[in-house]
Amino acid sequence: MMLRALALLMVVTCLPAVAGAVDRAAVETQYQRWLEQTVWPQARAKGVSRGTFERAFKGVTLNWKLPDLVPPGTQARTPEDQFQAEFGSPARYFGGNKLESATSVGRVMAKRYAGVLAAAEAATGVPGRIVLAVWGRESGYGRVAIKYDAFEVLGTKGFMSTRAGYFTEELIAALQIAEAGHAPGGGMKSSWAGALGQPQFMPSRYLQFATDGDGDGKADIWNSEADTIASIARYLEHFGWVPGRDWGFEVRVPASVSCALEGPDQGRPIADWAEMGVTRVSGRPFPEHELRGEGYLMMPAGRKGPAFIVTPNFYVLKKYNESDLYALFVGHVGDRIQYGMKDFRGDWGRVGGLKRSDVAAMQRALVDMGHDVGGADGLAGFKTRRSIGRWQAEAGSAQTCFPEASMKKALVR
Known part of the structure; x- marks a missing residue:
């Protein structure tokens, strides 16, 4: 769930x-x-x-x-023991009724706590829809037993x-x-x-960010929805949420744009991505106020899944949980709550099915070739994905930027 x-x-x-x-x-x-x-x-x-x-x-x-x-x-x-779990498709993160459940309850909470959410946004600049999405992901809006x-x-x-x-x-x-x-x-x-509590703060984070949102003099993140909302907003504000900017946009990436351009260290103004032919799947242009801001290509399944241009706020969400998919889920649920958006337009291809030990072996082979994969941990983060894309380009193959079973034989000798 x-x-x-x-x-x-x-x-x-x-x-x-x-x-x-x-x-x-x-x-x-x-x-x-x-x-x-x-x-x-x-x-x-x-x-x-x-x-x-x-x-x-x-x-x-x-x-x-x-x-x-x-x-x-x-x-x-040993790492070999730890890596035996299956490395699955990113689509699993969004499967079942996860999105719809988080969205439907989030809309109820948006009405119920409209005043508290507005106050938190006024104080921190963090939109209420984003706070709601984090809350929903962490504890099901307080409904999951702790x-x-x-x-x-x-x-x-x-x-x-x-x-x-x-x-x-x-x-x-x-x-x-x-x-x-x-x-x-x-x-x-x-x-x-x-x-701890509904925001799922580690104790040190509680000491830093727990906030009294209902004015009773306590920061009760276990029982107070107002305190939970205020605390999440304060957390994201601390880590650099940029007021007025979105978290990101689902896009179409033409074949002329390499999937190896992914990553927060390869950002450029969103206007430049648009000039390269990257377009929003909605058909609408990027908002005018976003064009001068930096954007980053994010392709969690390489060419086998949806693609995104994300903003610095996406990486603020990752301060809550380092997973790309977590930040993507939160941003998307927030949009669904407020704007009524549906599922991503891009299809999740048939990827995954490998053992983490297989992915780790590929990562070690790429490191031996001089690539920076971000660590041979058996998980395909953006550094691993783009390293695969660069290796494919060097070999004269089509870039997919995601580990597949057919690559293991070519990489691991």
């Missing part, structure tokens, strides 16, 4: 392969020692009282079902995960939130990754 469903699937499919060989009782003892000797001194230094610390961890034990755990005495899974104990999640991942240092810092931030009395009386609930 939403990111939460994908997260729950990840929890089920990413159980630590080594857990069965671990003496869990011994690890629990080490965990309690770590809380006392490592976490408590750091929390105390940040102003957390002993009472808050003890209440937070009363009855809390390790959660062995979380993904990416590395218990003491074991090693993290059921994990934040201290259990953050404690477990801070003690034994592949990003232990990061989660330990977030655990300390969560204790600061509890010390200040911001969390609701029922306890601090989070996602499986430790993200």
Whole structure:
């Protein structure tokens, strides 16, 4: 349905392969020692009282079902193990009723909270439709249950995960939130990754961006829709949302324009893209006020899917979630909420079906040829997509700018 469903699937499919060989009782003892000797001194230094610390961890034990755990005495899974999941078509991100559900409920929320949304936009410059789309994507407008104990999640991942240092810092931030009395009386609930409330802020982000939108003196992102709206808007404002500019436009890219021109480091005025023959699928011209602004080619499935000219605001959305598809989903849902837009005009071709290990092998081969793929992680980001396009051009092949099974034999020797 939403990111939460994908997260729950990840929890089920990413159980630590080594857990069965671990003496869990011994690890629990080490965990309690770590809380006392490592976490408590750091929390105390940040102003957390002993009472808050003890209440937070009363009855809390390790959660062995979380993904990416590395218990003491074991090693993290190798990249080859991690890359066995299927690398699917980007179309899956927009499949089912995800778009329609986010849109229909978003329109209801737009009417219900029109005044709050208008106030947030006046204060930050972030359009209400964008705030709504983020809210819908993160927590289904507050309808998705947030059921994990934040201290259990953050404690477990801070003690034994592949990003232990990061989660330990977030655990300390969560204790600061509890010390200040911001969390609701029922306890601090989070996602499986430790993200809090309806906007799904990590605790450090809460401390930075949580905002009182209803004037009651609290920033309650768990129960207050007004606070949620104000907090999301403030977050996007902080990361550079440009008032008055759109997030992007679906376009047609002629064969004369290389798909290898994709990326935020290859921007040019939107007027220049228009002169190169890039046109909006709607048939309307680019807005006059956008022509002088910088735009960037974005082709999430290469030549096998819809294409876009996006603005700097698209990359502000990626500050919420680094996925191109996430930012595209949010921008598109916002447009559907406000303007009644339908599905993208461009068809998603039959791409994907590879293992992430296959994509990673292709990436390593491209790196050996001197291409910058942005890391051999088994995911086809814009650097990988355009590197494929450049390799295809060098080989005299038609540019598709997306990994396909037929390429593996040619690339990986």
